[in-house]
Amino acid sequence: MDLYSGHINRLIDELAALPGIGAKSAQRLAFHMINMPREKVERLAKTMVDARENVRYCKECYTLTDQELCPVCSNRKRDHNTIMVVENSRDLAAYEKTGKYEGVYHVLHGAISPMLGIGPNDIRLKELMARLEGDVDEVIVATNSSLEGETTAMYIGKLIKPTGIRVTRIASGVPVGGDLEYIDEVTLLRALEGRTEL
Numbered sequence: 001m002d003l004y005s006g007h008i009n010r011l012i013d014e015l016a017a018l019p020g021i022g023a024k025s026a027q028r029l030a031f032h033m034i035n036m037p038r039e040k041v042e043r044l045a046k047t048m049v050d051a052r053e054n055v056r057y058c059k060e061c062y063t064l065t066d067q068e069l070c071p072v073c074s075n076r077k078r079d080h081n082t083i084m085v086v087e088n089s090r091d092l093a094a095y096e097k098t099g100k101y102e103g104v105y106h107v108l109h110g111a112i113s114p115m116l117g118i119g120p121n122d123i124r125l126k127e128l129m130a131r132l133e134g135d136v137d138e139v140i141v142a143t144n145s146s147l148e149g150e151t152t153a154m155y156i157g158k159l160i161k162p163t164g165i166r167v168t169r170i171a172s173g174v175p176v177g178g179d180l181e182y183i184d185e186v187t188l189l190r191a192l193e194g195r196t197e198l
Contacts, residue, residue, distance in 0.1 A: 062107045062124050063089045072104055079103045081137040087111050111148035112155055138166040145172045
C-alpha cells in the first residue's frame, strides 16, 4: 500500500533514482521541497533545466562548463605544458580544492574496464593524444587506484612514452589517520616505494 498520493510518490521515486540518494533521503528531500515556498521550487526547477540545457564539455579538457573553455583552461596563469589526466570532473574538483596544482587537466569520462565493456575508444584518449601534439612537457596520470584506474594508467603510459613526453603517476599510499594493520598489501607496497626524505 502506498503511504502517499501519486504526486508525492513520483517525486520520491525521481529523487531516489539520483546517485547517492536512498529512499529515506529521497523522502526527506521530497517533503522539504513540498514545504518550500513556490518561488524557491520554481527557481530550483529552472536552475536544473538551465544547467541541463547550457552545460557542455570544455573544448580543451572536457570537464563540464557553460563556456567554450572552462575557468582552468581559459586561465593564462596556469601551466598549460603540464596536463593532469583524471577520470571525471569530480576528481578535477578534488585536486582544485588543494589549491596547489598549477597545471591544466584532461577529463577521460571513465576508465578502461574490459569487464564492463569499456575500451580505450570509449573514453577521451584520442582527444588527449591530440592535445599532446602541442607544447606539453609532462602528463600526470591521476586515475583511481582501482583495477580500472591502474589499467587506464598503464595504457596511457604505453601510448605516451614513445612521444618523448614525460609521463608520471600520482603516488598512493597510507591515508592520514589510517592504521597500518588495516591497509591492504598493494597500498602498503606503494607507500614504501613512494617514500620521501624526512
